[in-house]
Amino acid sequence: MKNFVNTDVEKIFIKGENQLKGNVLISGAKNAALPLMALSLIINKDFRLSNIPDLADTRLMGSLLADLGVTFEWKNDCINFDGGPKKDEASYDLVKHMRASILVLGPLLASKGSAKVPLPGGCAIGTRPIDLHVMVMETLGANVFYDSGFIIASLGPDGLKGGVINFPKISVGATESAIMTAVLAKGETKILNAAQEPEVVDLGKCLVSAGANITGLGTKTITINGVEKLNSVNHSVVPDRIEAGSFAIAASITKGNVEISNVRPIDLNLFLEVLRSTGSSVEIFENSFSVSSLKRPISHNIVTECHPGFPTDLQAQYMALMSIADGITIVKETIFENRFMHVPELIRMGAKIVTKSQEAAITGVKKLKGSKVMASDLRASMCLILGALAASGTSEIDGIFHLDRGYEKLVDKLSNLGANIRRSY
Ligand code: EPZ
Numbered sequence: 001m002k003n004f005v006n007t008d009v010e011k012i013f014i015k016g017e018n019q020l021k022g023n024v025l026i027s028g029a030k031n032a033a034l035p036l037m038a039l040s041l042i043i044n045k046d047f048r049l050s051n052i053p054d055l056a057d058t059r060l061m062g063s064l065l066a067d068l069g070v071t072f073e074w075k076n077d078c079i080n081f082d083g084g085p086k087k088d089e090a091s092y093d094l095v096k097h098m099r100a101s102i103l104v105l106g107p108l109l110a111s112k113g114s115a116k117v118p119l120p121g122g123c124a125i126g127t128r129p130i131d132l133h134v135m136v137m138e139t140l141g142a143n144v145f146y147d148s149g150f151i152i153a154s155l156g157p158d159g160l161k162g163g164v165i166n167f168p169k170i171s172v173g174a175t176e177s178a179i180m181t182a183v184l185a186k187g188e189t190k191i192l193n194a195a196q197e198p199e200v201v202d203l204g205k206c207l208v209s210a211g212a213n214i215t216g217l218g219t220k221t222i223t224i225n226g227v228e229k230l231n232s233v234n235h236s237v238v239p240d241r242i243e244a245g246s247f248a249i250a251a252s253i254t255k256g257n258v259e260i261s262n263v264r265p266i267d268l269n270l271f272l273e274v275l276r277s278t279g280s281s282v283e284i285f286e287n288s289f290s291v292s293s294l295k296r297p298i299s300h301n302i303v304t305e306c307h308p309g310f311p312t313d314l315q316a317q318y319m320a321l322m323s324i325a326d327g328i329t330i331v332k333e334t335i336f337e338n339r340f341m342h343v344p345e346l347i348r349m350g351a352k353i354v355t356k357s358q359e360a361a362i363t364g365v366k367k368l369k370g371s372k373v374m375a376s377d378l379r380a381s382m383c384l385i386l387g388a389l390a391a392s393g394t395s396e397i398d399g400i401f402h403l404d405r406g407y408e409k410l411v412d413k414l415s416n417l418g419a420n421i422r423r424s425y
Pocket residue numbers: 030031032034099100126127128129130131132133134169170171172173174312313335336337378379406
């Protein structure tokens with residue numbers, strides 16, 4: 001069992017200006033692993049997941065599933081599940097640490113006929129409502145109400161029945177909830193305005209391998225015809241495109257030359273085009289790509305959008321790169337209402353950034369200065385690391401427990417590329 005470790009007293013120290021060179025192997029995607037692990041609630045026997053990243057968030061999902069009575073063995077990057085849930089109530093002490101815990105609601109309801117899941121908290125980047133997840137459950141036949149901070153869902157005598165889920169806005173998690181619940185509902189379900197993220201497609205592909213009847217994955221309209229039960233399945237988690245994009249920016253911001261392996265470049269098409277527009281050279285191969293840069297980046301505006309647009313999860317990291325670009329860059333964040341928490345910290349490093357509502361204007365400076373900074377959320381932490389890698393002098397980054405949620409062996413991977421980086425109390 002891999003237990004959740006609280007590392008909120010450690011710091012990362014970086015002496016900047018080393019050019020990163022070499023090859024980095026990307027891990028499995030956190031945002032695919034989490035919903036895939038929740039499938040253990042409905043694929044009860046002989047369900048094997050490989051390429052699982054060892055992260056605080058995947059460990060937390062493991063603890064949450066174990067608490068629900070799911071039995072499994074986790075060795076290295078593989079988890080073998082062999083038993084489904086024994087209870088229908090998820091523990092508040094675990095759910096409160098991770099918003100993605102809401103992903104157990106649908107499969108738990110499908111498996112037990114009822115589910116009691118604490119309302120997950122918001123987080124630094126926004127209130128993170130779950131109304132669309134509840135809409136999914138009600139459309140598929142559940143009765144849902146809230147009581148003392150819990151979402152309580154139960155099925156009537158007809159159980160789960162297919163329906164039309166027409167999302168008023170695109171939601172990755174709610175689309176995943178819909179897929180995981182509808183696969184066992186009687187009849188046909190249509191999901192309209194569905195999310196097209198690669199992690200959603202990976203979840204659907206795993207379910208199809210387990211015998212589910214799903215078409216339209218990766219498009220805005222997904223059609224599901226329910227089946228009685230799901231069969232055993234082996235599935236390898238899709239590589240983490242956000243980790244890969246983060247390392248691509250690390251290569252650009254340090255004027256280095258890095259090959260990023262064990263990835264699917266197609267998942268980062270638009271992002272890699274943007275990186276080229278900033279002056280980096282990008283070479284694409286089958287399961288890898290390389291990024292190199294010899295000069296100061298050139299400013300290039302972005303707007304974050306749902307896939308296949310520019311990923312919101314790379315916005316903070318991109319802002320670090322534009323902080324030292326030649327010119328003024330406008331970054332527009334359209335997915336989350338509060339995803340500029342990294343801005344005041346970048347300003348401490350000498351960046352010149354002005355924000356107004358969902359837009360930031362970054363006037364590139366020649367050099368950032370190593371400073372003491374505080375991470376506020378997962379992707380903001382990576383932004384500060386990237387700034388520190390390029391800055392003159394030494395930076396001290398606090399609050400790095402956020403990093404452990406989404407980046408596996410980050411210090412080792414950066415150090416192997418030549419970064420002067422260490423982690424200590
Ligand atoms: C997933 O979060 C990812 N997390 C996020 O990654 C990612 O930023 C986000 O998708 C967008 O790509 C995981 O997959 C575990 P959403 P999710 O539902 O599903 C609103 C990271 O850094 N909304 O697509 O929670 C919501 O407030 C994390 O790895 C509702 O209004 O995101 C947001 O404004 C951060 N009601 C928008 O939709 C709902 O019921 C998109 O959110 C659900 C969402």
